[in-house]
Amino acid sequence: MSKKDLSLLVLILVVGTVVALINPRFLYVGNLSNTANQIGLFGIFSIAEAFIIIIGGIELSVGSVIALLGVLFIDLIVNHDVNWVVALAMIVAAGLVIGLVHGTLVTRMRIQAFVVTLCGLLIYRGAARYYTEDATAGFGFGASFPMLEWLAAGRTNVLGFPLPHSVVALAVVAVIAWVVLHRSVFGRYLLAVGKNEEAARYSGIRTNRVIISAYVICGGLTAFSAILIAMYTRSISPAVHGSFYELYAIAAAVLGGCSLRGGEGSIIGVVLGTVLLQVLQNLVNLLGIPSSLNFAVMGTVILVGVLGDQYLVQRRHRASAAKGREQAGERRCGSARAREGGVKI
Numbered sequence: 001m002s003k004k005d006l007s008l009l010v011l012i013l014v015v016g017t018v019v020a021l022i023n024p025r026f027l028y029v030g031n032l033s034n035t036a037n038q039i040g041l042f043g044i045f046s047i048a049e050a051f052i053i054i055i056g057g058i059e060l061s062v063g064s065v066i067a068l069l070g071v072l073f074i075d076l077i078v079n080h081d082v083n084w085v086v087a088l089a090m091i092v093a094a095g096l097v098i099g100l101v102h103g104t105l106v107t108r109m110r111i112q113a114f115v116v117t118l119c120g121l122l123i124y125r126g127a128a129r130y131y132t133e134d135a136t137a138g139f140g141f142g143a144s145f146p147m148l149e150w151l152a153a154g155r156t157n158v159l160g161f162p163l164p165h166s167v168v169a170l171a172v173v174a175v176i177a178w179v180v181l182h183r184s185v186f187g188r189y190l191l192a193v194g195k196n197e198e199a200a201r202y203s204g205i206r207t208n209r210v211i212i213s214a215y216v217i218c219g220g221l222t223a224f225s226a227i228l229i230a231m232y233t234r235s236i237s238p239a240v241h242g243s244f245y246e247l248y249a250i251a252a253a254v255l256g257g258c259s260l261r262g263g264e265g266s267i268i269g270v271v272l273g274t275v276l277l278q279v280l281q282n283l284v285n286l287l288g289i290p291s292s293l294n295f296a297v298m299g300t301v302i303l304v305g306v307l308g309d310q311y312l313v314q315r316r317h318r319a320s321a322a323k324g325r326e327q328a329g330e331r332r333c334g335s336a337r338a339r340e341g342g343v344k345i
Contacts (some may be wrong), residue, residue: 001268004257008272015279023286033155033162035282040166041229042248043274046256047177048221049249050270051214054181056194056262057106057113059215061098061120062249063242065222068128069094070230071137071238077148078139084148092223098124099219103212121246128238138235152231166228170271173221178267180217190214194262244295251301252277260306277301 001009019026026032045062052059069091076087098120105116155162181187189210192200201207230236254260255276256269280297 002257002266005266005269005272008255008257008269008276012272012276012279015276015283019279019283019286022283026282026286029161031282031286033164035278036167037155037164037232038278038281039271039274040164040168040170041225041232042245042252042278043170043271044166044173044228045222045225045245046249046252046270046274047173047267048218048225049246050253050256050258050265050267051177051181051190051217051221052113053250053253053258053260054190054194054262054265055211055214056197057211057214058117058250058260059102059218060114060117060246061102061124062218062222063245064121064124064128065095065098065219066226066229066242066245067236067238068124068131069223069226070236070241071128071132073227073230074137074139074236075131077145078143084145088227091227092220095219095221095223095226096216097219098223099216100212102219103215106215107208107211125238128236128241132236132238134239136235136237149231152228166232169224169228173224174267174271181265181267186210186213191263191265194264196263247295248277254306255301 016026045066049059049062072094073087073091076082076090077084082090102113102116102120105111106113151165153165155164156168157163181190189200189205192203192205193207193210197207200210226242229242233241252273253265253270255273256266256271257273258265258270280301281294284291284294284297
């Protein structure tokens with residue numbers, strides 16, 4: 001765990017303690033279990049977003065993709081009697097295709113990621129609304145999928161604590177993502193491309209493939225998250241379902257140490273960023289603060305994260321410049337001593 005991740009963990013503990021002191025209901029088992037469930041649901045697509053931010057891109061269509069794929073998943077298993085395992089595979093495949101399209105447009109067509117994903121945000125939201133004729137998609141009376149519901153939205157009692165399965169799913173995804181990003185050659189390529197794409201290309205890295213792969217990973221994880229959220233909510237209003245989820249994901253990634261410039265990121269940090277956001281969200285609910293202020297909280301969090309990142313970058317630049325001046329001074333002193341030694345001889 002890096003110093004940045006450790007400091008974020010300390011901040012979470014401090015905020016959690018303050019929340020518990022303000023309202024002891026925060027420590028109720030039911031409240032902690034519900035908060036953990038939200039962390040699991042939001043953490044997966046936050047990790048998906050992090051892969052894009054690490055390569056220096058942005059993905060603004062996360063919420064709309066969750067709405068569209070959630071609608072399609074419910075429609076497949078409820079109205080078309082598709083086996084839920086097959087439907088799950090189809091939806092994840094659709095997410096991978098969406099990621100492939102985005103990555104191809106960014107790399108081959110040289111369209112800015114902001115433009116590509118902004119268009120995706122509008123297209124997928126509109127497609128979801130058109131597909132359902134702006135009606136709510138959900139499970140009809142008597143529709144039941146016991147195994148799927150237990151796996152996706154169930155909870156298992158662990159030492160007296162009802163552990164949501166979404167947290168288990170997040171743990172599995174986080175471990176795999178951590179290995180990919182921090183313990184593989186591909187992960188080093190992702191960081192290198194985000195730090196300096198041109199330099200990475202000259203060093204022999206196939207940058208286009210790396211960027212497309214990041215978008216494909218993001219699409220697949222977002223699709224998986226869409227299924228979990230659909231099973232949790234059990235109904236989807238395509239006009240609002242998943243709205244602003246991309247902002248939650250960006251905020252969690254920035255809080256977790258991902259630089260919006262690219263080239264930096266930590267999977268542990270993203271998970272901790274998600275935890276902090278949900279603790280703050282829980283604080284807003286427990287204090288009875290109007291839910292309309294949630295977006296103000298998100299905006300403040302993103303701004304503080306960007307300011308912190310800017311401060312750290314400037315601090316590193318100053319430290320690097322000071323070290324360079326110190327080394328140059330040492331070299332000059334060494335050269336002067338060498339000349340003096342030559343004169344004495």
